[in-house]
Amino acid sequence: MMYISIGGEVVIKSRDLIAILDQHIVHESKIMRDFLRKTTENVAESTKDTYKSIVITTDKVYFSPLSSTTLIKRSY
Numbered sequence: 001m002m003y004i005s006i007g008g009e010v011v012i013k014s015r016d017l018i019a020i021l022d023q024h025i026v027h028e029s030k031i032m033r034d035f036l037r038k039t040t041e042n043v044a045e046s047t048k049d050t051y052k053s054i055v056i057t058t059d060k061v062y063f064s065p066l067s068s069t070t071l072i073k074r075s076y
Helices: 023-028 030-038 068-074
Strands: 003-007 010-013 017-022 053-057 061-064
Touching: 003 061, 003 068, 010 053, 010 061, 017 023, 017 068, 023 030, 023 053, 053 068
Parallel strands: none
Antiparallel strands: 003 010, 017 053, 053 061
16 A cells, blocks of 8 residues: 655555645636535645645645645645
């Protein structure tokens, strides 16, 4: 089993990874803002203030201080 460090001392299982999104997508997309608003009970509270990307897993949504490019490289 492979794990991915997504920053802020958070590690996820690679098999649980659904999507890695750049923060700009959230700001530009009404659909993404609505999605995050509706999934607030599943949002991890780690680095919500200073995030560069959003990581969506099967059970939680994480705000990561690492760029989406860095996270994608780590997932291989």
